[in-house]
Structure formats: C-alpha cells, structure tokens
Amino acid sequence: MITRFLTDVRLKFNPFSPRSKSARLFLSLIPPSARVDGMKIESKMLPRHSKEPASLALKFKDGKEMDLELDKMRITEVMERVDRHSRLLARKEELLGN
Structure with a gap:
C-alpha cells in the first residue's frame, strides 16, 4: 500500500468486533516511521458493546478527503x-519532476 501521500488518518473501530478486521x-x-514523516494518525477505539460501524477518514497531500465505512x-x-x-x-509528481 502506498502511504507516502497520506497526511491524515482517522480511524474509529471496535477492536472486539469481527467486522472491524479491515480497520485492524x-x-x-501503516509503516512505523509514518508519524516521523509527518502523517497524523488518530485512532479511536469504541467500547466492546458498541454498534457503531468502523470508519476510516483519510486526507491526501493534494487535499482530497476520503471517508470509508470499513x-x-x-x-x-x-x-x-x-x-x-x-x-x-505519484504520476503527477513524476510528470512535474518533484
């Protein structure tokens, strides 16, 4: 998975739910050095009996935001x-020569 273009990761899940496997x-x-490279990672663990669905919110370097129901x-x-x-x-970056 290409993570170098992610700037913000917000994850909300119930760690005991089998439906949260994708979130885990x-x-x-996510590589261990991601925070050092400037990625903001926020994870919220829901209580064991929570019925709230797992969700993932991502923000990329170009400003695009992606919300996924995991x-x-x-x-x-x-x-x-x-x-x-x-x-x-990555293609845009390559074409611009950055």
Missing part, C-alpha cells in the same frame, strides 16, 4: 481505493 489490518499496514469493505477494497489515488498523485 489497515492500521498494521465494516462493509474488505481490506483489499480499502487498499485498492487508497492506492488508486496515491498512484495518481
């Missing part, structure tokens, strides 16, 4: 959406 896996895919998505779908926009930003 997404957190594990309880309805598999991790492959989440990665596909994030990588699609990240590849677009």
